[in-house]
Amino acid sequence: xxxxxxxxxxxxxxxxxxxxxxxxxxxxxxxxxxxxxxxxxxxxxxxxxxxxxxxxxxxxxxxxxxxxxxxxxxxxxxxxxxxxxxxxxxxxxxxxxxxxxxxxxxxxxxxxxxxxxxxxxxxxxxxxxxxxxxxxxxxxxxxxxxxxxxxxxxxxxxxxxxxxxxxxxx
Amino acid sequence: xxxxxxxxxxxxxxxxxxxxxxxxxxxxxxxxxxxxxxxxxxxxxxxxxxxxxxxxxxxxxxxxxxxxxxxxxxxxxxxxxxxxxxxxxxxxxxxxxxxxxxxxxxxxxxxxxxxxxxxxxxxxxxxxxxxxxxxxxxxxxxxxxxxxxxxxxxxxxxxxxxxxxxxxxxxxxxxxxxxxxxxxxxxxxxxxxxxxxxxxxxxxxxxxxxxxxxxxxxxxxxxxxxxxxxxxxxxxxxxxxxxxxxxxxxxxxxxxxxxxxxxxxxxxxxxxxxxxxxxxxxxxxxxxxxxxxxxxxxxxxxxxxxxxxxxxxxxxxxxxxxxxxxxxxxxxxxxxxxxxxxxxxxxxxxxxxxxxxxxxxxxxxxxxxxxxxxxxxxxxxxxxxxxxxxxxxxxxxxxxxxxxxxxxxxxxxxxxxxxxxxxxxxxxxxxxxxxxxxxxxxxxxxxxxxxxxxxxxxxxxxxxx
Numbered sequence: 001x002x003x004x005x006x007x008x009x010x011x012x013x014x015x016x017x018x019x020x021x022x023x024x025x026x027x028x029x030x031x032x033x034x035x036x037x038x039x040x041x042x043x044x045x046x047x048x049x050x051x052x053x054x055x056x057x058x059x060x061x062x063x064x065x066x067x068x069x070x071x072x073x074x075x076x077x078x079x080x081x082x083x084x085x086x087x088x089x090x091x092x093x094x095x096x097x098x099x100x101x102x103x104x105x106x107x108x109x110x111x112x113x114x115x116x117x118x119x120x121x122x123x124x125x126x127x128x129x130x131x132x133x134x135x136x137x138x139x140x141x142x143x144x145x146x147x148x149x150x151x152x153x154x155x156x157x158x159x160x161x162x163x164x165x166x167x168x169x170x
Numbered sequence: 171x172x173x174x175x176x177x178x179x180x181x182x183x184x185x186x187x188x189x190x191x192x193x194x195x196x197x198x199x200x201x202x203x204x205x206x207x208x209x210x211x212x213x214x215x216x217x218x219x220x221x222x223x224x225x226x227x228x229x230x231x232x233x234x235x236x237x238x239x240x241x242x243x244x245x246x247x248x249x250x251x252x253x254x255x256x257x258x259x260x261x262x263x264x265x266x267x268x269x270x271x272x273x274x275x276x277x278x279x280x281x282x283x284x285x286x287x288x289x290x291x292x293x294x295x296x297x298x299x300x301x302x303x304x305x306x307x308x309x310x311x312x313x314x315x316x317x318x319x320x321x322x323x324x325x326x327x328x329x330x331x332x333x334x335x336x337x338x339x340x341x342x343x344x345x346x347x348x349x350x351x352x353x354x355x356x357x358x359x360x361x362x363x364x365x366x367x368x369x370x371x372x373x374x375x376x377x378x379x380x381x382x383x384x385x386x387x388x389x390x391x392x393x394x395x396x397x398x399x400x401x402x403x404x405x406x407x408x409x410x411x412x413x414x415x416x417x418x419x420x421x422x423x424x425x426x427x428x429x430x431x432x433x434x435x436x437x438x439x440x441x442x443x444x445x446x447x448x449x450x451x452x453x454x455x456x457x458x459x460x461x462x463x464x465x466x467x468x469x470x471x472x473x474x475x476x477x478x479x480x481x482x483x484x485x486x487x488x489x490x491x492x493x494x495x496x497x498x499x500x501x502x503x504x505x506x507x508x509x510x511x512x513x514x515x516x517x518x519x520x521x522x523x524x525x526x527x528x529x530x531x532x533x534x535x536x537x538x539x540x541x542x543x544x545x546x547x548x549x550x551x552x553x554x555x556x557x558x559x560x561x562x563x564x565x566x567x568x569x570x571x572x573x574x575x576x577x578x579x580x581x582x583x584x585x586x587x588x589x590x591x592x593x594x595x596x597x598x599x600x601x602x603x604x605x606x607x608x609x610x611x612x613x614x615x616x617x618x619x620x621x622x623x624x625x626x627x628x629x630x631x632x633x634x635x
Contacts, residue, residue: 063601118606125613128571129604135565 002123008138014151016099032148034140178344189491189508190349196516198301212308216288227381228423229287233280233595235506254416255285267448276584324487354493368475373560377469379425380432384458403554428557472497478538503544579615
């Protein structure tokens with residue numbers, strides 16, 4: 001399997017409560033996040049949302065869809081939201097929120113593996129393509145979220161690709 | 171291309187270069203009268219006018235551009251061939267050297283045309299003016315736009331004849347389309363009328379090239395081949411091209427990115443050809459008779475004006491072609507992009523049965539969608555050079571690593587070459603190169619290349635010495 005690790009940072013001139021609400025209401029993502037085709041709840045979580053499972057379908061620059069389910073494993077309002085992915089991608093995702101003055105910084109850490117045979121086979125060559133696709137989707141997300149909140153996406157939001165990990169199939 | 175149910179009286183097209191001619195041809199279906207206004211004098215022969223220095227240089231008409239033009243000018247292909255232009259399948263006579271080898275030839279299934287730009291424009295111009303309801307006013311400068319008193323609608327133009335008497339005339343129209351190219355004054359005019367000018371994206375490439383024309387011997391076995399040498403960026407910065415054109419001539423354009431410009435003296439130009447990774451152009455230049463001097467051309471930046479993002483725009487007015495977006499010409503997409511935009515305008519007018527109300531946002535949205543692809547292709551390739559500056563699309567460096575693998579794959583797999591050519595010819599969207607099936611081909615071809623890197627000679631022998 002091929003491992004991918006991505007970190008994205010968005011800085012917005014919006015209160016953390018508004019950003020938190022937009023991120024946690026995952027079923028509304030398709031309204032503002034270009035690239036998110038559908039989010040379907042498979043299992044409700046507790047009052048805080050813990051334990052909820054949602055299926056996400058993504059359609060981005062690449063000419064095929066990507067689908068995985070994500071279970072919420074950690075909820076710490078206005079600070080941290082984490083989950084575990086299962087499906088065509090598996091691994092963990094974690095949103096971290098911080099408010100400094102009028103600026104909210106959201107960081108997303110995404111550590112996943114591809115499970116489909118062809119994606120694993122092609123990883124040595126297609127890795128930059130998958131990474132590019134991720135960057136584009138996250139850029140859409142940042143712009144979409146800012147627009148949705150009537151805020152602005154501030155500079156220094158570049159997606160950062162972390163050093164590539166050793167791939168087990170290479 | 172049936173006539174709209176409601177035909178308007180008069181349309182004015184500013185600029186009688188390729189975009190303006192195609193737009194006038196399209197509008198001739200929807201308006202009783204179309205007037206083309208051109209600043210420079212237009213002669214009744216193929217020529218590069220003062221205001222269009224780029225037309226002296228190498229041009230190719232991509233397959234999708236030729237296809238659209240033949241829709242409006244059904245005899246264009248025959249006329250091109252009769253005049254000596256080379257019309258043929260894009261992939262069959264290709265000698266395209268890149269990444270250390272020649273791309274495999276393939277059959278694209280669509281014809282492209284090689285000719286001088288003035289000749290193509292002459293054929294398009296004579297056919298447009300033969301429409302009967304299209305008139306050309308040349309040697310006329312547009313001084314300003316005329317509006318209704320509330321400035322909500324453009325109703326005409328004030329033109330000055332650039333003759334001795336400098337007579338000023340007022341022309342009114344239901345629709346005015348600015349096709350004056352990159353130097354368009356629409357942003358300035360909008361600002362003067364109290365509108366916001368469009369936001370611009372500018373990508374600085376600092377490309378400089380030069381062109382010289384040579385005599386071609388039609389009996390040479392490579393006389394219909396077209397040669398293109400494109401750099402393995404960023405290691406290489408130079409490109410060269412040699413196309414057969416009408417009049418039994420070769421047109422050679424060579425140059426480079428990031429300030430690596432071609433010299434403009436014949437000896438230096440020949441020497442520049444010798445630095446190319448394949449000797450094809452050099453071998454021809456050494457033997458053939460030069461018919462012209464070496465003409466320079468500088469292209470500093472690709473420029474896109476985002477009319478689609480404006481919330482206020484006057485009625486009765488549009489902008490089309492290079493006036494919206496001019497990209498690095500080395501990818502050959504300018505004329506095709508203009509043709510696609512003109513065809514989109516035609517389609518829009520047909521769908522709306524000629525209704526011009528709020529046509530501007532609808533048209534600019536379509537035009538932006540058309541421009542997106544060639545803009546991304548050109549800018550994406552340009553950003554392979556670290557010296558390129560400007561708004562950089564997210565993750566483009568990563569994408570370019572894959573694109574480099576696609577380029578290499580075309581050296582061994584004609585199917586990848588065909589898929590790439592379809593994208594380049596604006597016949598298929600770029601994601602068609604990223605399907606799982608195509609990725610497998612690209613991967614396999616690259617593995618093959620690593621095992622046996624083909625020499626130039628093993629794929630296609632260079633032109634004879």
